[in-house]
Amino acid sequence: MRGKQARACGWLLLLISCCVCAAQSKPAHIPTGVVVPKVVTLSDAKQSYALFLPSNYSPARKWPIMYAFDPEAKGHLPVDLMKDAAEKYGYIVVGSNNSKNGPITAQSEAIKALSRDTQERFPIDERRVYTTGFSGGARVATLVALQCGCIAGVFANGAGFPQSQSPTKDVPFVFFASIGDLDFNHPELVQLGHDLDKVGAISRIREFPGPHQWAPVEVVNEAFEWFQLNAMRKVLIAKDDALITAQFDAAITKVKAAENSGDIYAAYRQYQKIIQDFNQLHDLSRIAGVGERLKKTKGFAEGRKREQDEIAEQERLTGQIMVALNSSQDSPAERHTILASIDDKWQELKHAAEDPQGTSQNRVRRRARSQILAHLYEAGQSQIAKGNYSQGIINFELVSELSPKSAAPYYEQARAYCLSGDKKKTMRALKTAVERGFSEVEALDDPAFDKMKNDDEFKKLLLGMHAKN
Numbered sequence: 001m002r003g004k005q006a007r008a009c010g011w012l013l014l015l016i017s018c019c020v021c022a023a024q025s026k027p028a029h030i031p032t033g034v035v036v037p038k039v040v041t042l043s044d045a046k047q048s049y050a051l052f053l054p055s056n057y058s059p060a061r062k063w064p065i066m067y068a069f070d071p072e073a074k075g076h077l078p079v080d081l082m083k084d085a086a087e088k089y090g091y092i093v094v095g096s097n098n099s100k101n102g103p104i105t106a107q108s109e110a111i112k113a114l115s116r117d118t119q120e121r122f123p124i125d126e127r128r129v130y131t132t133g134f135s136g137g138a139r140v141a142t143l144v145a146l147q148c149g150c151i152a153g154v155f156a157n158g159a160g161f162p163q164s165q166s167p168t169k170d171v172p173f174v175f176f177a178s179i180g181d182l183d184f185n186h187p188e189l190v191q192l193g194h195d196l197d198k199v200g201a202i203s204r205i206r207e208f209p210g211p212h213q214w215a216p217v218e219v220v221n222e223a224f225e226w227f228q229l230n231a232m233r234k235v236l237i238a239k240d241d242a243l244i245t246a247q248f249d250a251a252i253t254k255v256k257a258a259e260n261s262g263d264i265y266a267a268y269r270q271y272q273k274i275i276q277d278f279n280q281l282h283d284l285s286r287i288a289g290v291g292e293r294l295k296k297t298k299g300f301a302e303g304r305k306r307e308q309d310e311i312a313e314q315e316r317l318t319g320q321i322m323v324a325l326n327s328s329q330d331s332p333a334e335r336h337t338i339l340a341s342i343d344d345k346w347q348e349l350k351h352a353a354e355d356p357q358g359t360s361q362n363r364v365r366r367r368a369r370s371q372i373l374a375h376l377y378e379a380g381q382s383q384i385a386k387g388n389y390s391q392g393i394i395n396f397e398l399v400s401e402l403s404p405k406s407a408a409p410y411y412e413q414a415r416a417y418c419l420s421g422d423k424k425k426t427m428r429a430l431k432t433a434v435e436r437g438f439s440e441v442e443a444l445d446d447p448a449f450d451k452m453k454n455d456d457e458f459k460k461l462l463l464g465m466h467a468k469n
Contacts, residue, residue, distance in 0.1 A: 047113035050075035064128035069137035073100035085224035101136040171201040178215035184371035265303020317368035389420040407438035
């Protein structure tokens with residue numbers, strides 16, 4: 001599938017490259033300094049994107065641009081998140097309202113429309129084109145950069161490279177990734193950081209406290225500042241000594257805090273990144289040899305082992321459960337027997353969400369729980385798409401067991417019930433979803449609910465949701 005994805009996008013990315021080089025400036029009658037939730041593309045009325053133009057935008061000069069891909073096609077989310085950094089550093093930000101997890105063709109069409117329209121409307125600096133995305137959107141953003149050869153940098157959130165591709169020594173872009181310490185993809189990003197270092201790629205993996213999500217605002221700002229540093233090093237923009245000094249001092253403060261707290265391994269990794277980030281930009285003599293000194297300490301070895309142990313523990317916690325869940329898909333009649341065999345591990349993951357302790361062990365358990373939830377969710381949606389509604393419903397029942405307060409699994413069950421023709425159970429699942437906080441009225445426009453459009457109880461539910469919104 002990944003190989004097909006790369007081939008399917010190849011022609012499109014060639015188009016992006018050509019469009020960037022041939023961009024023409026056209027007047028854009030669009031407000032500046034605010035997020036515009038929906039700009040319909042000139043060539044296709046079905047395609048649109050959220051947009052932010054800096055308040056000092058003028059077609060008289062070229063601008064760097066950030067293309068954003070949300071896995072649920074909510075283009076306004078990344079644009080809202082990045083608008084302040086974009087205003088400060090003068091970036092155009094666009095978020096596709098069509099690209100989302102799913103068919104490759106739909107993603108390709110969305111990227112094509114996004115690229116063509118922005119290149120027609122705005123004067124883009126072809127040397128400073130960036131992509132960003134969250135989860136599946138992060139893989140799309142990275143794939144575009146890998147195939148295009150015209151992307152200066154990638155800002156990946158919650159995921160990294162396409163799963164069939166690994167970094168090579170000729171990575172043509174700088175790579176900034178954010179990952180929550182509770183994100184199930186945490187081990188992937190940790191390993192990716194090491195792989196990027198091995199091939200000499202310019203990269204930063206930024207961890208923050210939190211689950212699988214877009215990076216918080218402070219990390220977004222850090223990413224934009226980091227892209228500015230790299231643009232200065234490549235002499236794409238003028239050197240800003242004040243910004244360089246401020247970032248260098250902040251990095252030194254952070255690394256000293258890690259060292260003073262006893263986290264020697266983290267301090268070593270951060271020292272190495274300071275050398276990478278500020279090479280040719282700042283005097284590094286004051287930290288010369290510090291990294292090598294730390295590498296020889298007991299704390300370094302202990303920290304590296306702890307990192308490896310956490311990755312192995314997540315694999316242990318999820319491995320048997322994933323095998324059992326996959327077996328239950330193949331043998332539905334034996335589902336209860338199969339699930340009973342993993343009940344102790346299942347209960348361990350259930351309790352992890354209820355444990356408020358911030359220990360490394362609990363973080364690993366919560367990552368494992370999230371990984372299982374993601375697996376069940378994707379498998380359930382896949383079963384529903386194939387018409388295996390009862391199988392999909394069972395998957396979402398398991399999701400609701402691991403995440404009892406979540407509304408999402410009940411919404412998905414409602415879709416499956418409706419598609420199978422059971423209106424009574426559809427309404428029961430929808431009501432439960434609303435009780436648990438489901439409020440996305442537009443999600444009920446899904447074609448799966450076409451059979452309910454004239455149902456009085458369904459109409460009443462919609463009215464109640466509109467009233468709350």
